Amino acid sequence: MLLDVKDLCKSFKGVPVLNQASFSVEAGEVVSLLGQSGAGKTTILRCITGLERADRGTICVDGRYVCREENGVTAQAGKRELFEIRKSLGMVFQSYHLFPHMPVLENVTLALTEVRKMPKKEAERLALAMLQELGLEGKERQMPYELSGGQKQRVAIARACVVNPKLLCFDEPTAALDPETTEEMVHVIRRLAEQGMGILIISHDMPFVEKVSDRVLRVQAGAVCAG
Amino acid sequence: MAYVLQIFPQILDGLGITFGTFAVTLILALPLGALISLGRVCKNRALRSVFGVYTWVLRGTPLLLQMFFVFFGLPAIGVQLFGRMRLPYVYLAFVLNYAAYFAEIFRSGIQSVEKGQREAARLLGFSGWQMNVKIIWPQVIKKTLPSLGNEVITLVKDTSLVYALGLSEIFKIARSISTRDVTIAPYLVVGVIYLAITAVITQLLKMAEKKVYYEE
Numbered sequence: 530m531l532l533d534v535k536d537l538c539k540s541f542k543g544v545p546v547l548n549q550a551s552f553s554v555e556a557g558e559v560v561s562l563l564g565q566s567g568a569g570k571t572t573i574l575r576c577i578t579g580l581e582r583a584d585r586g587t588i589c590v591d592g593r594y595v596c597r598e599e600n601g602v603t604a605q606a607g608k609r610e611l612f613e614i615r616k617s618l619g620m621v622f623q624s625y626h627l628f629p630h631m632p633v634l635e636n637v638t639l640a641l642t643e644v645r646k647m648p649k650k651e652a653e654r655l656a657l658a659m660l661q662e663l664g665l666e667g668k669e670r671q672m673p674y675e676l677s678g679g680q681k682q683r684v685a686i687a688r689a690c691v692v693n694p695k696l697l698c699f700d701e702p703t704a705a706l707d708p709e710t711t712e713e714m715v716h717v718i719r720r721l722a723e724q725g726m727g728i729l730i731i732s733h734d735m736p737f738v739e740k741v742s743d744r745v746l747r748v749q750a751g752a753v754c755a756g
Numbered sequence: 757m758a759y760v761l762q763i764f765p766q767i768l769d770g771l772g773i774t775f776g777t778f779a780v781t782l783i784l785a786l787p788l789g790a791l792i793s794l795g796r797v798c799k800n801r802a803l804r805s806v807f808g809v810y811t812w813v814l815r816g817t818p819l820l821l822q823m824f825f826v827f828f829g830l831p832a833i834g835v836q837l838f839g840r841m842r843l844p845y846v847y848l849a850f851v852l853n854y855a856a857y858f859a860e861i862f863r864s865g866i867q868s869v870e871k872g873q874r875e876a877a878r879l880l881g882f883s884g885w886q887m888n889v890k891i892i893w894p895q896v897i898k899k900t901l902p903s904l905g906n907e908v909i910t911l912v913k914d915t916s917l918v919y920a921l922g923l924s925e926i927f928k929i930a931r932s933i934s935t936r937d938v939t940i941a942p943y944l945v946v947g948v949i950y951l952a953i954t955a956v957i958t959q960l961l962k963m964a965e966k967k968v969y970y971e972e
Contacts, residue, residue, distance in 0.1 A: 580875055612881060620879045626872035629972050630894045640880035643890060674971040692880065 530589070531556045531696050531727040532577065534753075536598065537586035539572055546572045548751035549586070554696065554727045559718060561730040561738035564748030570731040573748070574698050577729070578620055579611045591617040591695050619689030623701040625681045627673040627688070633660070634669035637687045645692065659687045663717060679710035686717065696727040703734045715741045763933050763942055767949070770926040773843070774953075777915045777925070781850040782908065788851060789858025794888075796863045807859070814856030820917055823849040827921055846918045854911060861903045865896035898968040905961040909954050916950075926950075 532554040539547040546569045554560045564570050575581040577588055579595050585603045588595040593614045596605050606614060627636050634656055641652035660669055663683040673681060682702065689697060699718070703711045711734075718741050722728050732738050738745050746753050795807040814822070827845040830837060838844035869892050877887045919928035926949055930942035 578879055580878070615879055615881055618879065620876070622872055622876060624870075624872055626870065626876040628873060628876075628891055630898065630970050639890060640882070643886050644881040672970055688876075688880070 530554075531558075531591055532729065533587070533589040534573070534577065535587040537573065537576060537588065538584045539569075539576060539581065539751075540584060546751055547576070547583070547586075550748070550751060550753045552746055552753045554729050556695065556727050557722055557725045558744065559722045559728040559730065559742045560744045560746065561732055561742040562746050562748050562753065563732060563735060563738050565733060568748040569751040570733075570748050571700060573753075574620070574700055574729070574731050578618055578698065579606065579614065590614050593617070616692070617695045619692065619694035619697040621682065621685045621689050621697070621699045621702060623704050625673075625685040627681055627684055629673050632670050632672055633665065633676070633684050636673065636684055637691050640688070640692050656687065656691055659691045660684075662720075663687050664713075677710075678705045679707075679713065682706065682710075682714070683717065686721075690721065690726075694726070696729065697721060699728070699730045699732075701732055701734075702730060703732065703737045711737055759939075759941060760945055763937075764945060766933060767926050767929050767942065767945055770924050770929040771949075773918060773923050773925040774915045776843070777846060777850060777918055778912055780847045781854050781911055784847075784851045785854035785858055788855035790862055790893075792855055792859035793862035793866060796859060797866050811856045811859055814853050815860070819849065819853045819914060820920055822853055823917065823921060825849075826852075842921050842923055846921060846923065850911075850914070854907065857907050858904065861900045861907065862896060864903075865900040866892060868899055869895050894968070898970065901961065901965050901968060905958070905965075908957060908961065912953050912957065913950060 530553050534553065535551050537547050537550040538545070550569070550573055552560070552562075562570050562573060572581060576583045577590065577595065582605055583596045583603065585598055586596065587598050587603075589597075591614075593610065594604075594606060595611070595614055596603050598604075628639070631639070634653060637656040637659060638649070638652040641647040641655065642649055645652075647655075657666075657669060660666060663686060665680060665683055665687065668676065668680060668684075673684070676684065682705075686697075702714055702718075706714060715737065718728055718730070722743075730738060730742065746755060792807050792810065795803050796811070798804060823846060826849040827842065830845075837848070873891060874887060877891050882891070915925060916927035918925050919931070926946050930946040933942040934940060
């Protein structure tokens, strides 16, 4: 199992947000978490990626534990372990969060050259192939502000995918897209899943998740149930 | 005109101290300010408070007072840093003062970089150092350059304060000549020199702003 979440609990200032949320994602599977605003969807994603610490529960990504509950005690992954776990994770944010001061190509290659210490030429070759696959050929020298919302999102996908994650998480991927671009996004995500990547989508866009997902789960009052 | 040409070389004698104070302050206060700004935004509350008090005191009291404190106050409490030399005390006071102003400018720049970019970088595996060097500081420099430019120009003019410790920079020399010859012409000459220096710096800042500019 690529992602296994068990009995995840999280509260903010005493207000419970997640209440024993449990679900899993297999490699090559597209799973969507559907729910209203404030249901706890984004918190689940932030706990999986280690951006928030879960209060209780177990999160296992590709055999490594972000947190693990045993005998009523939840142990959190250390900095080093989190770094290793994040090598298997990719995340596409709702607002993309591209680096505005560098062109598209550098946005995509930066993690390869800085974190993975890959030679620049090789990183650029990989990034250009990824951009081409996502329909962004010819955009590599453009700055993020010169791109449309859909293009920015595809750059964010390229940036997350170029490091070859096993699990790719999307936070509200269609929130700022028009219907045509949303349709394109369905194809992009399906293609990534066909390549063996596990995909976890957080959304409240029912028509989109029904089209793109293998399984749709509902998040209600901090718990995950079958859709 | 002949009179101006006659006093001009005398006034230029003080340019070394003016430029020296300006350059030393800029070279040392910028990195010190950057370090303090990191302390102002770090997770450690105690460290944040210490640097908060530092910037409050240094920005809340006049530079002249700080110069006197460093030059007269420190030796009075037994801290002999530079013996009888005056210039290093001036440098110290200027660097400590300007570092506080630069720190606040940098802090606002750091905090204006959206949190999501840091999170994206963390998920991509960037260390704190890599994130600062490659993602945060290039944006901080772009965002803060206009405010830094203001401070740099103020610094040029503030160098005239060193006369208070008896050092002969251009303003002090002009004042001496003015008293000796009973004329305000030396002040006009010194005003033109300050204008010329700030004009050059303004142009350099404009070029720098153009170089780091990008649309957001």
